[in-house]
Amino acid sequence: MASTCRAVTANLRPIPISSFAQSPPHIPLTSRIFSVKSAFSALRLNSNPSSLRCIRTKASMAEIVTPKSKGKVKVFDTEDDLAVSLAKYAADLADKISQERGSFTVVFSGGSLVKSLRKLVEQPYIDSIDWSKWHIFWVDERVVPKDHPDSNYLLAYNEFLSKVPIPAGNVYAINDALSAEGAADDYETCLKHLVKTKILDQSQSSKFPKFDLMLMGMGPDGHIASLFPGHPLVQESEKWVSFINDSPKPPPERISFTLPVINSSANVALVVAGAGKASAVYTALSDVSNSEVLPVGLVEPEGELTWFLDREAASKL
Numbered sequence: 001m002a003s004t005c006r007a008v009t010a011n012l013r014p015i016p017i018s019s020f021a022q023s024p025p026h027i028p029l030t031s032r033i034f035s036v037k038s039a040f041s042a043l044r045l046n047s048n049p050s051s052l053r054c055i056r057t058k059a060s061m062a063e064i065v066t067p068k069s070k071g072k073v074k075v076f077d078t079e080d081d082l083a084v085s086l087a088k089y090a091a092d093l094a095d096k097i098s099q100e101r102g103s104f105t106v107v108f109s110g111g112s113l114v115k116s117l118r119k120l121v122e123q124p125y126i127d128s129i130d131w132s133k134w135h136i137f138w139v140d141e142r143v144v145p146k147d148h149p150d151s152n153y154l155l156a157y158n159e160f161l162s163k164v165p166i167p168a169g170n171v172y173a174i175n176d177a178l179s180a181e182g183a184a185d186d187y188e189t190c191l192k193h194l195v196k197t198k199i200l201d202q203s204q205s206s207k208f209p210k211f212d213l214m215l216m217g218m219g220p221d222g223h224i225a226s227l228f229p230g231h232p233l234v235q236e237s238e239k240w241v242s243f244i245n246d247s248p249k250p251p252p253e254r255i256s257f258t259l260p261v262i263n264s265s266a267n268v269a270l271v272v273a274g275a276g277k278a279s280a281v282y283t284a285l286s287d288v289s290n291s292e293v294l295p296v297g298l299v300e301p302e303g304e305l306t307w308f309l310d311r312e313a314a315s316k317l
């Protein structure tokens, strides 16, 4: 397969650790309070009570802990830095899990997420990843033909799948000849079959499928997958895959993994960039009493949750 030989290099702009000296000496390094903004400028002590604790900074990234300790939160100077780190994160997991399990089950959302995976289809990953182990799923899909511009499958195909040698039989798209309800049932049946054949892991505690890596974007309203704030689908607790005919984000007909499936995952990456997402990010991570009003605030996987934010998306933290 032809590929452009472009090394993946982080945009190295070290944040001087000496900046920590500005904090009172009696407070340990890991509990000093910084705003995310300041992590990228002077790392000065911030007296704003909604600030989050900055536990580590390196290169163009700040890593912070949230009041609810909802996983790791990585904040990058730019979306490009985010994409570099996301590629390494996914490639490292793929390598480890493919060797352990013999397959690597990856779930995509639609939207901007797929573009943020662009570094994975460049060197060194294009050649170093064992793509034959990858199995691709969608956390949600618009119920349109696969060649329709709204199709999440088409988006992933154009930006990602057409550029890597994942076997066609390992790509699990919805049956676009069915209604939303039919396509959801059909997709659930497909997942059940893959659990039986051990391609797909199963959570021993919840009995829902346990995907190795779920890569998801978030809407400005705090929706994830096709789980929208206030919609009854957010409460679904038995089905693996459900459907919606009245999605507030067009197109209206979609299928979606349910919250218990998302929360049974071994790894979830929430990939969020841009100022338009800043309020929902703030609510999910910092506004303890309101975070569960948003579907994204309900993401608490069995395994690891990692947020990949750019500086704009983190600007209200």
Ligand SMILES: O=C(O)[C@H](O)[C@@H](O)[C@H](O)[C@H](O)COP(=O)(O)O
Binding pocket: 109, 110, 111, 112, 113, 140, 141, 142, 152, 216, 217, 218, 219, 220, 223, 224, 225, 226, 249
């Ligand atoms: O099919 C969809 O609509 C997506 O799967 C959806 O859940 C998406 O991930 C978010 O809306 C974020 O999209 P953006 O990143 O483009 O804002």
